[in-house]
Amino acid sequence: MTPTTTQPTPPTLTTPTSALGRLGQSPPLLALLGAALLWAGWPIHPAPLTLLLFLGFVPYLRLEQVLTQQGARRGRVFAMTYLFLVLWNAFTTWWVSYSTLGGGIAAVVLNAALMCLPLMAFRRTKERLGSLIGYLSLPIYWIAFEQLHLHWDLTWPWLTLGNGFASVPGWVQWYEYTGFLGGSVWVWVVNILLFFALEKAAAVAWVMRQPGFSIVNSYGRAPKYWGLFWLWPLLAVVVPIGLSYLQGSVYQEKGPAAEVLVIQPNIDPYQEKFPENPKFIPREEQLRRLLERTEQNLTPQTKLVLWPETTLEEALFETSFELQPQIQRIRRELLARHPGLSLLTGVTTIGRYPDKEHASPTARYRDDTGYYDVFNTAAFFADATTPAQFYHKSRLVPGVEKIPPALAGLLANIDLGGIVGSYGSQDERTVFQAPTTPAIRVAPIICYESIYGDFISQYAKNGANLLGIITNDGWWSDSPGHEQHLVYGALRAIETRRDVARSANTGISGFINQHGDITQRTGWWVGAASRATVHLNDEPTFYVRYGELIGRGAQGLAVLLLLGAVVGPLVRKQ
Structure with missing residues (x-):
């Protein structure tokens, strides 16, 4: 066997x-x-x-x-x-x-x-x-x-x-x-x-x-x-x-060329930016520095200037926005001196509602104000006289700018001086058009929003030919955070085949071309300005047309x- x-x-x-x-x-x-x-x-x-x-x-x-x-x-x-x-x-x-x-x-x-x-x-x-x-x-x-x-x-x-x-x-x-x-x-x-x-x-x-x-x-x-x-x-x-x-x-890079300037004021959000900071820089002085740096770096060919997120951090009512001294100063000392120049800047705004019935789900209430929303806003000044247009940040940071509904009821009962609650937002992606030749149609992208590919594609679908990112990355100190945030913008440029102009308060500012290459970048934690010629492409990519099919x-x-x-x-x- x-x-x-x-x-x-x-x-x-x-x-x-x-x-x-x-x-x-x-x-x-x-x-x-x-x-x-x-x-x-x-x-x-x-x-x-x-x-x-x-x-x-x-x-x-x-x-x-x-x-x-x-x-x-x-x-x-x-x-x-x-x-x-x-x-x-x-x-x-x-x-x-x-x-x-x-x-x-x-x-x-x-x-x-x-x-x-x-x-x-x-x-x-x-x-x-x-x-x-x-x-x-x-x-x-x-x-x-x-x-x-x-x-x-x-x-x-x-x-x-x-x-x-x-x-x-x-x-x-x-x-x-x-x-x-x-x-x-x-x-x-x-x-x-x-x-x-x-x-x-x-x-x-x-x-x-x-x-x-x-x-x-x-x-x-x-x-x-x-x-x-x-x-x-x-x-x-x-x-x-x-x-x-x-x-x-x-x-090949597509679209006519236009000159854009981005400003990096470098105001420390922990020490200098806000009134409660120990080394607070008065708001008038912050604005003076911005205007001075902008003026020093403008050329007759510059068509658009970008200032960063919450450049004007004092909450301004949108109904009386044009009457504010800061706004009048911007028009008088910058836009009126440079005809044909437009400005995109970050600002905190307040929008009121006539009553509870018309208020948004994120609206807050105070006896002296009524129903209102606080917005992280991009304000666009087309020229020296046209009233400012607003875009309200819509992709909000959970827990910081947006409180999940499950927690909203609990926190609404805590008296913290009327500041508790989510920021307001909007449903549509607003595109701002500058009265220039060639026409600049800029997408106002505020900070965290730039990591959302499908969200950014909606701007291009609505006619944007330039992606304008305004942000404040100084919250993350000198860490990989601000660097990651910067390079993520390269992917948005490829997905939409749009140039990116990026203005950071404290972070890295600069430009990204339609290939996703960072063509200019400022240093970290320095006051700076960066100026470049961008291409204004208005052709939609497959991704822009059809979105997140995958x-x-x-x-x-x-x-x-x-x-x-x-x-x-x-x-x-x-």
């Missing part, structure tokens, strides 16, 4: 026979490794490190696989998933705590918890519908979550994966078709392909260590062909980058997958 031999089953990944193998079996270490890779690949680290985004989720996929093989309970899987995500959030956005410690902690803790939702949905789908559909569902759930995170009250899309390519705009010229969610899809596809390649590599290495191994083994292929499983993730990285560089090489499509597919994961097993039982 011939004895039979049983061939052992190859492992799914590295066995714990080395330090690397032990790492591959430790969920906490895998969580730390994945978070570190995503942090290292995120802007504003050196551009080549962006490639680490294509590796960052591989440790998580291994983590989930190890826990599945161990039969771990759902609570442990959630805990390890949360550890991975909270570390990534903390490593990458810790700087939010400079503005407010509580807000920084909340941003990290809550955002990580929300990010767990698509990953836990992936695990449940994999359990119910099998590995193939499970892994296919993972990018779908994640993109559906990112799309949701762009539109609800707790919106905080800073870590949308597609934003991770902001330091390498040459890699993602195709964002004019897909938007930044196309970059999120790219990250997940490469990570999953690389995870599968590592699995196959581990299995091959295990076979080669077995006694009696020969050139042709149970896999039926010679070793020289085994490296082919690395081909797919390699192509998934190289081909989109190659197509992007090809697209960028043939794209995000909406992913949400529809996610609903179907969830239904399948719930209903499918019940049908099989029947």
Whole structure:
């Protein structure tokens, strides 16, 4: 009788026979490794490190696989998933705590918890519908979550994966078709392909260590062909980058030229900007410095000047805006002296409502004022005499500028001098037109709004041929925050193929062209001015025309997958 031999089953990944193998079996270490890779690949680290985004989720996929093989309970899987995500959030956005410690902690803790939702949905789908559909569902759930995170009250899309390519705009010229969610899809596809390649590599290495191994083994292929499983993730990285560089090489800047000036006053928001600050600079002096710096840097060709967010921080009633001494001074000392010049500036304004019936959901009430809204506003002065036009910031920072409805009722009963509540906003994207030749139609984008690709595309759809970002990044001190915020603007330029003029109070001001290249930038924490010739493109891109097709499509597919994961097993039982 011939004895039979049983061939052992190859492992799914590295066995714990080395330090690397032990790492591959430790969920906490895998969580730390994945978070570190995503942090290292995120802007504003050196551009080549962006490639680490294509590796960052591989440790998580291994983590989930190890826990599945161990039969771990759902609570442990959630805990390890949360550890991975909270570390990534903390490593990458810790700087939010400079503005407010509580807000920084909340941003990290809550955002990580929300990010767990698509990953836990992936695990449940994999359990119910099998590995193939499970892994296919993972990018779908994640993109559906990112799309949701762009539109609800707790919106905080800073870590949308597609934003991770902001330091390498040459890699993602195709964002004019897909938007930044196309970059999120790219990250997940490469990570999953690389995870599968590592699995196959581990299995091959295990076979080669077995006694009696020969050139042709149970896999039926010679070793020289085994490296082919690395081909797919390699192509998934190289081909989109190659197509992007090809697209960028043939794209030409579009639109007539116009000269624009951006001012960076550099007034410390913690020490100098506001009356409660210890070294408060009187408002008249702040305005004098702005006017002086502007005057020194104007040329006869300058058509538009940008001043930063909340340049005029004293809340001004919109009904009497033109009567305010600051406004009259701007008209007299700047606009009247330079016919043909327009100004876009940040200001805090107050809009009144005649009664409760006509008040907005965010309206506040005071006996001496009635129903009113406070707005973070962009005011546009077309010339020396035309009444100012207003745009009210509409993508508000949760907890700072916008209180979720669940908390609004509680805080409304706390007497803090009438300042508690959300800022007002508006539904439409206002575009300001300067009476110049060529006509400048500028999108007034206030600070946080510039990280929303679909939101910015609405300005271009409404006729904007220039993106004007006004911001105050000094809240984040000298941290990665203001640098990340700057380079995110490059993605908005590509998505819309619009030049960007950026004016920061304390941060970095400058210009970005339609390729996403930063053509001028000021220093950090210095008073400065930057002047450039921009191109006024009014042709809509595919992304501007059709919006977030990827995000909406992913949400529809996610609903179907969830239904399948719930209903499918019940049908099989029947």
